[in-house]
Amino acid sequence: MPISKDTPISILGSGAWGLSTAIHLLAAGHTNLTVYDRSPEIPSPYSAAYDLNKIVRAEYEDPFYTRLALQAIHAWKTHPAFTPHYHQTGYVVACTGRAPPKAVEHLEKALASIEQDPAFKAGIRRLEGREAFRDYTWQYTGPLSQWKGYYNRLAGYAHSSDSLRSAWEFAARRGVKFVLGEEAGRVTKLVYSGKKCTGFVTADGQTHSSALTIVALGAHGASLLPSLGKFSVARSWSVAHVQLTEEECNLLRGIPTTNVRDLGFFFEPDPKTRLFKLCPLGIGYTNPDAKTGISLPPPDRLPPPQDFIPYEDEKKLRQLLRETFPWMASRPFVDQKLCWFADTADSEYCIDYVPGTENSVICLSGDSGHGFKMMPVFGEWVVELIQRGKQPLERWQWREGSVGGGDWGEKVSWRIGKGAELGELIRAKERVVRARL
Numbered sequence: 001m002p003i004s005k006d007t008p009i010s011i012l013g014s015g016a017w018g019l020s021t022a023i024h025l026l027a028a029g030h031t032n033l034t035v036y037d038r039s040p041e042i043p044s045p046y047s048a049a050y051d052l053n054k055i056v057r058a059e060y061e062d063p064f065y066t067r068l069a070l071q072a073i074h075a076w077k078t079h080p081a082f083t084p085h086y087h088q089t090g091y092v093v094a095c096t097g098r099a100p101p102k103a104v105e106h107l108e109k110a111l112a113s114i115e116q117d118p119a120f121k122a123g124i125r126r127l128e129g130r131e132a133f134r135d136y137t138w139q140y141t142g143p144l145s146q147w148k149g150y151y152n153r154l155a156g157y158a159h160s161s162d163s164l165r166s167a168w169e170f171a172a173r174r175g176v177k178f179v180l181g182e183e184a185g186r187v188t189k190l191v192y193s194g195k196k197c198t199g200f201v202t203a204d205g206q207t208h209s210s211a212l213t214i215v216a217l218g219a220h221g222a223s224l225l226p227s228l229g230k231f232s233v234a235r236s237w238s239v240a241h242v243q244l245t246e247e248e249c250n251l252l253r254g255i256p257t258t259n260v261r262d263l264g265f266f267f268e269p270d271p272k273t274r275l276f277k278l279c280p281l282g283i284g285y286t287n288p289d290a291k292t293g294i295s296l297p298p299p300d301r302l303p304p305p306q307d308f309i310p311y312e313d314e315k316k317l318r319q320l321l322r323e324t325f326p327w328m329a330s331r332p333f334v335d336q337k338l339c340w341f342a343d344t345a346d347s348e349y350c351i352d353y354v355p356g357t358e359n360s361v362i363c364l365s366g367d368s369g370h371g372f373k374m375m376p377v378f379g380e381w382v383v384e385l386i387q388r389g390k391q392p393l394e395r396w397q398w399r400e401g402s403v404g405g406g407d408w409g410e411k412v413s414w415r416i417g418k419g420a421e422l423g424e425l426i427r428a429k430e431r432v433v434r435a436r437l
């Protein structure tokens with residue numbers, strides 16, 4: 001049975017999906033919405049979107065997500081909370097001459113998903129060789145060794161921290177309540193009466209009752225729903241930046257978002273901070289608990305066990321810079337971090353009621369590292385779920401038991417390389433530090 005519009009609904013987590021859910025429930029007429037987050041302000045440093053920018057593009061191997069991403073791009077351009085934060089700089093995707101066949105195959109499949117689509121066709125051009133790529137980024141001075149790929153006009157990036165802040169303000173101004181902070185906003189457990197979840201407890205010891213609880217904790221979801229950890233794994237990728245001068249920042253203004261499938265990706269520099277963000281492409285790193293096997297991010301950001309990037313990732317990023325902007329290739333990397341997301345074996349989201357809770361808990365998880373672009377529309381899918389009372393799409397349903405058979409990271413078609421565990425990375429880093437002493 002659909003719930004009434006004044007039913008108290010609690011959204012746990014004010015990341016990309018929690019905030020989108022609040023905005024769309026509001027638009028659907030819900031009047032009693034409260035969002036809880038452990039961070040004292042939004043954007044939260046615990047959100048996967050707590051940084052400068054994220055790629056917004058619609059090419060996918062699966063046309064289902066292509067269609068959704070097109071809707072999202074439309075909303076990035078029309079929804080007042082999001083329009084200032086979307087930048088359609090275009091998107092260059094490439095493989096170098098040394099790319100493994102898996103990377104080339106993924107590029108071809110992604111291109112095929114949009115190449116003949118009327119929405120994209122006029123804005124797509126296949127590219128081969130240095131001069132073709134320099135038509136779109138004349139600032140390249142590197143060799144672009146045997147690059148092949150394409151340019152897609154209908155894509156770019158969104159400023160992720162600014163989008164979170166804007167969505168927060170948009171929702172708060174329209175009456176959504178926010179409870180923030182490590183004491184009042186951090187949820188420590190769900191409370192059940194029989195099978196039904198009746199609310200939750202926050203770190204200050206308060207119990208809050210809630211008719212419907214929506215768990216939107218990103219990579220942290222299994223801390224409240226342990227069985228989620230069997231199919232949605234906390235995994236991290238590296239992020240690093242180069243600090244540019246004003247002139248350098250001006251030079252690179254307006255470059256397309258660029259994704260070199262065998263190395264990594266970057267964006268035009270952020271004009272406010274003049275930081276140039278880079279991410280290596282890879283499998284990513286898990287943090288499994290020795291007893292349960294469930295991977296969760298380290299509980300605290302500070303002190304920072306994760307504010308570094310592994311050597312292999314640094315090597316990839318320096319190679320990416322030698323290929324493109326060699327003048328930047330030996331600059332120090334600042335603001336390095338590992339950033340956590342919720343990963344499923346087939347990269348499918350989970351947008352569903354938790355089974356056996358009498359429709360009292362909804363779980364939003366499994367963004368699989370491609371969920372930010374959907375922020376302007378994501379909440380619509382939660383509204384639909386609530387209206388229907390069940391998730392008809394099998395791909396977004398809750399999964400029972402362990403899915404994926406161990407560490408599936410390397411099997412995902414769009415990821416190249418080898419995965420590792422955070423503990424191994426920290427030990428390797430400590431060995432390097434000791435060797436230097």
Ligand SMILES: Cc1cc2nc3c(=O)[nH]c(=O)nc-3n(C[C@H](O)[C@H](O)[C@H](O)COP(=O)(O)OP(=O)(O)OC[C@H]3O[C@@H](n4cnc5c(N)ncnc54)[C@H](O)[C@@H]3O)c2cc1C
Pocket residue numbers: 012013014015016017018036037038039044045046047048049053054055056185186187188216217218219220223236237238239279339340341364365367368369370371372373374
């Ligand atoms: C390095 C990296 C690059 C990415 N690049 C892209 C990209 O280019 N394009 C794209 O579309 N997507 C990208 N993503 C994925 C994107 O960031 C995620 O899909 C998106 O942020 C998921 O949103 P979420 O709301 O599920 O989780 P999050 O945004 O992580 O939010 C979770 C929230 O839960 C809160 N929280 C955690 N524990 C508690 C608790 N106990 N109590 C209360 N609150 C709590 C946190 O503070 C946080 O605000 C990338 C992810 C990473 C890590």
